Amino acid sequence: MEKIGDTIKKLMDTSNRNEQFKKLMSDALNDPDVRSFLNEHESELSNESIAKSASSIYEFYNQKHNSSELSDQFVPSLIVNNHNVEVAYSPNAKRIAEENSKDYSSSVRLLDMPDDIKDASLDDYTGEGRQDALDKALQFIENYQSGGQYMPGLYLAGDYGVGKTYLLGAIANELYKTGVKSTLVNFLSLQSQAKGAINDNRVSKLVERLKKSQLLMLDDIGAANMSEWFRDEVLGVILQYRMQENLPVFFSSNFSMNELEEHFANSKNGNYDIVKAKRLMERVRYLSREVIVSGNNRRNKTW
Incomplete structure (x- = not known):
C-alpha cells in the first residue's frame, strides 16, 4: 500500500x-x-x-x-x-478485546476446562448451600498476597452440578484483576496428559509447570481411580513442592476429604495402600481447607 x-x-x-x-x-x-x-x-x-x-x-x-x-x-x-x-x-474496541483476550489467556490458563469458565463471576454465585463457600472465597481474594503470609486454598466438596467448578473459575477471574496468575486443570485430563507424556519425556515439564504455578486449581479430583505412578510421581510431587513453598491449591471434588483419602488408597491395579494415601492427604489438608457446597443441581441451567 x-x-x-x-x-x-x-x-x-x-x-x-x-x-x-x-x-x-x-x-x-x-x-x-x-x-x-x-x-x-x-x-x-x-x-x-x-x-x-x-x-x-x-x-x-x-x-x-x-x-x-x-x-x-x-x-x-x-x-x-x-x-x-x-x-x-x-x-479500537476490537484491538482492545484481542489484547485483553491474550492477556487473560497468559494469566488464566485453562487446561481442558469448560469455555464458560472465562465468564464466571462471583456476582452470579448465589443460592442456597453456597454462601459459606462464597464467603470463604471472598476472604481468600481479599487477603491473598503473592509472597506474603501463607493462605491455604479451598477444597470444595459436594455433589454434581452444585457449582464447584464455576466457583473455581470465578475466583480465578477475580484474582486475575489483581494480577494473580492461575492455572485451572481438569483432573481427568491431567491424568490423561501425564500418561500421554511418558513416551516423549514431557512428564517432567508438565509437573514443573503445575507445581510452580502461582495459583493452582485442580478440578474434579478423585473422579476416577489413578495409577500408583500418577498418585506418587505426579500428583504427590506437585503437592509436595507446593506445600514446601507455601503455594496454595484449590480443589473441587465429589468426595469429602475423608472419602478422598480412601479413594487414594485404592490404585488402578487393585493395590491398597492407606499409608501413602494418608501422606498425600496431609498435603491436601495443608494446602486447602474443606468447604461443603450444596444446593440444587444447576447443570444445563442458566446461572
Whole structure:
C-alpha cells in the first residue's frame, strides 16, 4: 500500500497538482473532526504549519474514512507537536478485546476446562448451600498476597452440578484483576496428559509447570481411580513442592476429604495402600481447607 505522504508528494509534483491537491485537501479540511481540531488549536497553528501538515491531515482523513489493516485495529486522532499537526493512533474496541483476550489467556490458563469458565463471576454465585463457600472465597481474594503470609486454598466438596467448578473459575477471574496468575486443570485430563507424556519425556515439564504455578486449581479430583505412578510421581510431587513453598491449591471434588483419602488408597491395579494415601492427604489438608457446597443441581441451567 502506498504511503499517504508519498501520494501527496506525487500529486504535488505533477503538472495538475493544484487542482488535485486542492480537491484532496478540501475534502480533508472540511471533515468535521478536522475542522473542530483546527479551531480548537487555532492559537498554536499558523497557515504555514497547516500547509506543512497537509500529508498528516490527509492521512487522518483517509484512515478515518477508508478501510485498511491499520484502521481495522486502530483509531486515528490529530495532535499538535512542535506547532505541526501529526496523527496519533490508539487501539479500537476490537484491538482492545484481542489484547485483553491474550492477556487473560497468559494469566488464566485453562487446561481442558469448560469455555464458560472465562465468564464466571462471583456476582452470579448465589443460592442456597453456597454462601459459606462464597464467603470463604471472598476472604481468600481479599487477603491473598503473592509472597506474603501463607493462605491455604479451598477444597470444595459436594455433589454434581452444585457449582464447584464455576466457583473455581470465578475466583480465578477475580484474582486475575489483581494480577494473580492461575492455572485451572481438569483432573481427568491431567491424568490423561501425564500418561500421554511418558513416551516423549514431557512428564517432567508438565509437573514443573503445575507445581510452580502461582495459583493452582485442580478440578474434579478423585473422579476416577489413578495409577500408583500418577498418585506418587505426579500428583504427590506437585503437592509436595507446593506445600514446601507455601503455594496454595484449590480443589473441587465429589468426595469429602475423608472419602478422598480412601479413594487414594485404592490404585488402578487393585493395590491398597492407606499409608501413602494418608501422606498425600496431609498435603491436601495443608494446602486447602474443606468447604461443603450444596444446593440444587444447576447443570444445563442458566446461572
